[in-house]
Amino acid sequence: MILVTGASGTLGRPLTRLLAEAGADVRALSRRAREPGSGVTWCKGDLVTGEGVEDALAGVETIVHCASDAFHAKRDLQAARTLIEAARRQGAPHLLYISIVGVDKIPYRYYKIKYAVERAIEDSGLPYTILRATQFHTLPDAVFAVLTKVPGLMLLPRGLRDQPIEVGEVAGRLAELALAAGPARRVDDLGGPEVLTVEEMMRDYLKARGLRRPVRVPVPLPGRAARAFREGHHLAPDHAVGNRTWRQFLAETHTHR
């Protein structure tokens, strides 16, 4: 039996579907009560308060921990501790965690918390696997949607690149790791197929949505985190294993609407 936390999220949805299709007995955690889906049993629980977590873990052999609250990042550490403690009491199942490339090198608040969660898992005594991925296509897509709400000139920070990956491909790798024989500690990073500048990505985005906007990249963002992003610590060019490109994602997401 596999428990997926964050099963209602961008990554959790394709992951639970893939696991159920592979014939796994899938339990899905959410803070809301949800109707059962094909091959998926939902459990109501909150990893921050601990409510429902013990019940959700009963009889579970593998946990895939995808739950996160990027707007209240600090809660992610509390949530991980709750999960680890409950897992220890439930016979130490395999804990599989999805992290982000560069969390150990980029002093950005959300990344610092994710790195602390990684270390809590490594020190937990539980059998574990940690996979770091680059940004999902859906993230720059959502950021660009907000930026293009304001009419006129598009101003982007200078020197930023990204290596976006298809979320379904990350779900596929996680499913493979969850269904594998056992824990693998830190596995190879998972990166999208190409490294692009944010300017290139924005131009592709505007084209896919049929918008005409001048794009400028006037100044670099200040601060240590921005510098670390400019240095490319969130990229994994040696692990550019994803298939679906940014343009393919855009074409299928926007062009046919």
Ligand SMILES: NC(=O)c1ccc[n+]([C@@H]2O[C@H](COP(=O)([O-])OP(=O)(O)OC[C@H]3O[C@@H](n4cnc5c(N)ncnc54)[C@H](OP(=O)(O)O)[C@@H]3O)[C@@H](O)[C@H]2O)c1
């Ligand atoms: N997005 C990216 O580009 C990217 C890249 C690499 C790695 N990751 C990592 O992948 C993971 C999943 O990201 P995502 O984009 O799928 O996130 P998401 O869409 O925001 O989903 C996160 C889920 O976490 C659940 N959650 C939040 N707080 C919870 C709590 N206290 N207790 C139980 N569940 C809670 C929510 O479910 P309910 O509302 O149903 O409770 C939500 O559906 C995160 O760890 C993220 O850091 C993301």
